[in-house]
Each structure stands twice: as structure tokens, then as C-alpha cells.
Amino acid sequence: MTQKTTAQFTISLTRYLDSEGRALGPLPEFATDITVVHNLYRWMTLTRTFDLKAINLQRTGKMGTYAASLGQEAVSVAIGHEMARDDVLVPAYREYGAQFQRGVTMTEILRFWGGMETGNCYENCPQDFPIAVPIGTQPLHAAGVAAAMKYRKQKRASVSVCGDGATSQGDFYEAMNVAGAWHLPVVFVITNNQWAISLSRKSQSSAETLAQKGIAAGIPSFQVDGNDIIAMCDVMQKALNRARSGKGPTVIEAITYRLHDHTTADDAARYRPLAEVEQAWQAEPIKRLRLYMENLGIWDCVKEASLVAECQAEVDIAVNAYFASEAEPVTAMFDYQFAELPHHLVPQREMAIAFAETVSVKH
Numbered sequence: 421m422t423q424k425t426t427a428q429f430t431i432s433l434t435r436y437l438d439s440e441g442r443a444l445g446p447l448p449e450f451a452t453d454i455t456v457v458h459n460l461y462r463w464m465t466l467t468r469t470f471d472l473k474a475i476n477l478q479r480t481g482k483m484g485t486y487a488a489s490l491g492q493e494a495v496s497v498a499i500g501h502e503m504a505r506d507d508v509l510v511p512a513y514r515e516y517g518a519q520f521q522r523g524v525t526m527t528e529i530l531r532f533w534g535g536m537e538t539g540n541c542y543e544n545c546p547q548d549f550p551i552a553v554p555i556g557t558q559p560l561h562a563a564g565v566a567a568a569m570k571y572r573k574q575k576r577a578s579v580s581v582c583g584d585g586a587t588s589q590g591d592f593y594e595a596m597n598v599a600g601a602w603h604l605p606v607v608f609v610i611t612n613n614q615w616a617i618s619l620s621r622k623s624q625s626s627a628e629t630l631a632q633k634g635i636a637a638g639i640p641s642f643q644v645d646g647n648d649i650i651a652m653c654d655v656m657q658k659a660l661n662r663a664r665s666g667k668g669p670t671v672i673e674a675i676t677y678r679l680h681d682h683t684t685a686d687d688a689a690r691y692r693p694l695a696e697v698e699q700a701w702q703a704e705p706i707k708r709l710r711l712y713m714e715n716l717g718i719w720d721c722v723k724e725a726s727l728v729a730e731c732q733a734e735v736d737i738a739v740n741a742y743f744a745s746e747a748e749p750v751t752a753m754f755d756y757q758f759a760e761l762p763h764h765l766v767p768q769r770e771m772a773i774a775f776a777e778t779v780s781v782k783h
């Protein structure tokens with residue numbers, strides 16, 4: 421018998437800043453451009469301000485269930501920052517930081533979570549996909565979009581975002597395979613926030629990394645510190661350039677932490693230890709970039725206060741526009757699902773109309 425190693429793989433982890441915002445080595449050029457750094461910080465702060473307001477709207481009965489992006493802002497802000505106008509984003513449901521930069525309005529997001537599907541019909545970026553709650557759909561959809569781009573010989577890329585839990589879905593592996601086999605211009609971002617509702621990352625898969633799932637399909641695959649926006653932007657930029665220049669797909673596993681409950685319908689305190697969450701707060705991305713800027717001497721508490729006020733004012737305007745927008749009629753949930761309403765839903769539609777007349781539906 422003979423035995424030899426026929427293939428070997430490694431997975432690297434990219435990180436530029438430690439959790440105190442100190443550079444661990446030479447930084448990419450954009451990290452020393454004050455305008456770029458301020459801009460990244462502003463988008464993360466705006467996203468968090470929006471997030472906290474949206475949670476409050478749900479808690480006070482003014483909006484439906486909401487999925488927060490708390491703690492994951494660097495992942496989505498980096499995605500939005502690096503994508504080009506005519507790339508296509510295929511998001512899951514925590515990618516507000518990317519969506520805002522793509523032109524999705526905060527009011528549209530509030531309308532969506534307020535139960536108005538029209539909120540998913542983006543006026544400023546109609547080619548981006550809507551928020552999709554079905555887990556693991558995004559990679560395959562993004563692969564399809566990338567196949568169309570390649571067929572049309574366009575220098576564009578699609579970006580899929582899904583969670584650690586989504587990587588267990590069959591669709592995820594199909595997407596990896598077709599993207600690898602056809603060298604599609606797609607970037608698969610796995611937001612590994614350590615939890616899929618109450619299932620921990622460790623219980624989710626025995627694979628050492630989630631990135632290695634791309635290796636099986638012949639795709640260059642990496643881990644990145646998803647709480648380090650400099651690292652996130654750097655790997656995103658490289659992956660998008662690869663895609664747009666015909667070099668094929670990339671898988672990026674962004675290591676981060678979901679600091680909030682899964683959604684406002686969840687209570688994470690029932691399944692994860694407080695100590696773990698407290699530790700994760702130490703590594704959160706906004707504090708890290710703020711410390712980096714303070715170390716550089718380009719940020720102080722006066723600038724911070726003025727940014728926070730500016731973001732709050734922007735969010736208030738969006739919330740007021742949401743309050744002023746017309747609620748969807750109760751029939752909407754029946755009317756746009758089927759070409760022809762199945763007969764068993766006809767009486768339910770009538771019941772819904774009768775019920776709506778007895779209550780004032782307000783948001």
C-alpha cells in the first residue's frame with residue numbers, strides 16, 4: 421500500500437485591530453484616510469442608532485417583530501462600503517448597515533418590519549434583493565444573479581449574506597458547488613454570530629471553521645474578524661475585485677457576535693450565559709473603531725456627541741415618515757401570495773376583513 425497527501429488546505433484569519441483599537445501591524449492604506457474612517461464610523465453609529473430605535477418601536481407596539489444587527493454592524497457596513505453601485509446585494513435580515521449605503525431608506529426597513537411588504541420594494545436600488553427570512557436562500561439566489569452577470573459578460577458581482585446556521589442548509593452547499601464549478605462572480609459572506617436562535621455555533625457543525633465549507637467546492641475561503649471593520653473592508657474589497665475581474669467566487673466567514681436576542685420575539689437569556697454576552701461586548705466593533713480614532717487623535721467626545729445627535733435626528737425623521745405612511749390593508753397578505761386565491765383561504769380573507777373593521781389597525 422502507498423499513501424500520500426493529495427491535497428492540503430489552510431484557513432487564515434484576518435485581523436488588523438485588537439479590541440482596544442490598536443494596530444496589530446501595518447494597516448491597509450484606506451485605514452489611514454481620515455475621511456474613510458469617519459465615514460465607516462458614521463455608518464456604524466447610524467445603524468446602531470436605528471437598531472435601538474427599531475427595538476423600542478417593537479417594544480411599544482408600534483412595529484412588528486424586528487431582527488437586530490447589534491454587534492454585527494462592522495460586517496454589514498463593510499459590505500455596503502465596498503460594493504459598487506451596480507453590484508447586487510442578496511441580504512438576509514440583519515444587513516441594514518449595507519442596505520442604507522445601497523440607498524435603502526430607514527423608512528422602507530421600518531415599513532417592512534411593520535408588516536408592509538412594500539417596504540421591501542426599494543426605490544433607490546431596485547436590483548438589490550429584498551430581506552429574505554427563509555434561511556439559506558441567499559447563497560443560491562446570489563449564485564443565480566452572478567450566473568446572469570457572467571452570461572452577460574458584465575464586470576459586476578453579487579454578494580450573498582447568510583448566517584452560521586444557514587451553512588447547514590442543503591441550498592448552501594448547492595450554491596458553493598455551482599459557484600465554484602462555474603467560477604461565478606459572487607462573494608458569499610457567512611455572518612458567524614455564534615448563534616442560530618438557541619443553537620450554538622459549536623452544536624451547529626463539527627467543522628472547525630465554516631469557511632472551509634467553501635474549500636470543498638474549490639472556492640478560496642477565509643475567516644475574518646467581523647468586529648474589525650478595517651479587516652472586513654480589506655477582505656471584502658479583495659473578494660469583490662476578484663469577482664469583478666473574472667477570478668471567481670470567495671467565501672468570507674466573518675466572526676462576530678449577536679449581542680441582542682435573535683429577534684424581538686426571543687429571549688436569549690434563557691439559553692446563553694450572561695458572562696458570554698458581557699465578554700462579547702468587550703470586542704464589539706463600534707468601540708473598537710472609536711478607540712482607534714481616539715488613538716490617532718482624530719476623535720473626541722465633542723465629535724461623538726455631535727455625531728450621535730445627528731444620527732438620532734436622521735432616525736427620527738425616518739420614524740416620523742413611517743408613522744405617516746399608510747398601513748397596508750389586511751387583505752394584502754392574501755392578495756399578493758397567489759395568482760388565484762386557494763378556495764380554503766377565501767373565507768379566511770372575509771374573516772380578516774370583518775375583524776379589521778372591529779379594530780383600528782394602527783402603527
Ligand SMILES: Cc1ncc(C[n+]2csc(CCOP(=O)(O)OP(=O)(O)O)c2C)c(N)n1
Binds near residue numbers: 582583584
Ligand atoms: C428555511 C428556514 N428554516 C427555518 C427557519 C427558522 N429560523 C429563522 S432564523 C433561524 C436561525 C438562523 O440562524 P443563522 O443562520 O445563524 O442566522 P442569524 O439569525 O444568527 O443571523 C431559523 C432556524 C427559517 N426562517 N427558514
Ligand SMILES: [Mg+2]
Binds near residue numbers: 611
Ligand atoms: Mg447566526
